[in-house]
Amino acid sequence: MxxxxxxxxxxxxxxxxxxxxxxxxxxxxxxxxxxxxxxxxxxxxxxxxxxxxxxxxxxxxxxxxxxxxxxxxxxxxxxxxxxxxxxxxxxxxxxxxxxxxxxxxxxxxxxxxxxxxxxxxxxxxxxxxxxxxxxxxxxxxxxxxxxxxxxxxxxxxxxxxxxxxxxxxxxxxxxxxxxxxxxxxxxxxxxxxxxxxxxxxxxxxxxxxxIYATAAKRQITEAAKAEKEAEKATKAALAQAAKEQKEQQEQAGQAGQREQQEQ
The missing domain is CATH 3.40.1130.10 (Glycerol-3-phosphate (1)-acyltransferase)
Known part of the structure; x- marks a missing residue:
């Protein structure tokens, strides 16, 4: 063999x-x-x-x-x-x-x-x-x-x-x-x-x-996990901000329509 x-x-x-x-x-x-x-x-x-x-x-x-x-x-x-x-x-x-x-x-x-x-x-x-x-x-x-x-x-x-x-x-x-x-x-x-x-x-x-390679692998895994979680949190924050901005725009648009109707 x-x-x-x-x-x-x-x-x-x-x-x-x-x-x-x-x-x-x-x-x-x-x-x-x-x-x-x-x-x-x-x-x-x-x-x-x-x-x-x-x-x-x-x-x-x-x-x-x-x-x-x-x-x-x-x-x-x-x-x-x-x-x-x-x-x-x-x-x-x-x-x-x-x-x-x-x-x-x-x-x-x-x-x-x-x-x-x-x-x-x-x-x-x-x-x-x-x-x-x-x-x-x-x-x-x-x-x-x-x-x-x-x-x-x-x-x-x-x-x-x-x-x-x-x-x-x-x-x-x-x-x-x-x-x-x-x-x-x-x-x-x-x-x-x-x-x-x-x-x-x-x-x-x-x-x-x-340090031992096993400890290094654990650190790398934990760092990658933390980075992934941070990326996920950032995406969620951006999505929430976009949602709030859209809601504000919609509210502003509705307020403008009411003003025009009252006039």
Whole structure:
């Protein structure tokens, strides 16, 4: 499945890659990537000779329709693991457990430290609960990865992708063995996560925002809602003003008619 989809994908979009030599030929490693587009999980596995297993939200495997079936087939074909995110804590524990199992088999484990796609192309604060815990529990090196321009190929809501060349920059492995056994220390988890995010920022050239992407999405949604409500209120006010003006004109016209009749 990876060959069947990866080949045409590379032929059609011709993604450029820097730093492939930083991917080990064998052994466990964590690929920590920024997340700009749904297509990130297609392009990164397509350019690697080794299989990389990502944690994918369960909806990717259960969405109805032709697109949903194709998406599910791709993720299953390249070995992606579905995780039910309906319970935040349970989903986090499932992701950590799955990541550890992948790495214990000596394979590549892919993770998006931001936890969700960037809503505006900027790089957001990494969540320490997954990446850092898996890295410290296994001792696996963390390889920072930057996806470039994938959000321009298939922005959220767009079904048909735009044919253009995305880029992938792969950095040198980061060793956190000095912290091994300290995965219960939240300050250590934050330090590890921030170091990885800094390396991703250098590779991607993105502006860094020190809040979680989920919070940013919530702010954007609330701002859009407030703007829509303000627009609705403005239209209502204009309609009311127009109605009152019309009534005044009608009253003025009726008064004029009465004056003429009295004369």
């Amino acid at each position: 990876k060959v069947a989809i990866g080949g045409p994908l590379k032929l059609a979009f011709r993604p450029w890659v820097e730093g492939l030599e930083n991917i080990p030929a064998a052994g466990a490693a964590i690929l920590a990537s920024n997340h700009l587009s749904f297509s990130d999980s297609f392009f990164l596995p397509a350019v690697l000779d080794r299989k990389v297993t990502f944690i994918a939200k369960a909806e990717y495997f259960t969405t109805p329709g032709v697109k949903g079936r194709l998406t599910a087939a791709f993720f299953k074909g390249v070995g992606q693991l579905p995780v039910d995110r309906s319970g935040a804590r349970g989903a986090g524990e499932a992701a950590v457990k799955s990541g550890i199992e992948v790495l214990e088999r000596g394979e590549l484990f892919g993770i998006y430290p931001e936890g969700t796609r960037s809503p505006d192309g900027r790089l957001y604060r990494g969540k320490p609960g997954g990446l850092a815990r898996v890295a410290l529990a296994t001792g696996a090196p963390v390889i920072p990865v930057a996806m470039i321009d994938t959000e321009k190929i298939q922005p959220p809501g767009k079904v048909v992708p735009k044919l253009m060349r995305p880029g992938i920059r792969i950095g040198k492995a980061l060793d956190f063995s000095r912290y091994q056994g300290m995965e219960g220390d939240r300050f250590v988890l934050r330090a590890v996560t921030d170091e990885v995010m800094y390396e991703i920022m250098k590779l991607s050239g993105q502006e860094y925002v020190d």
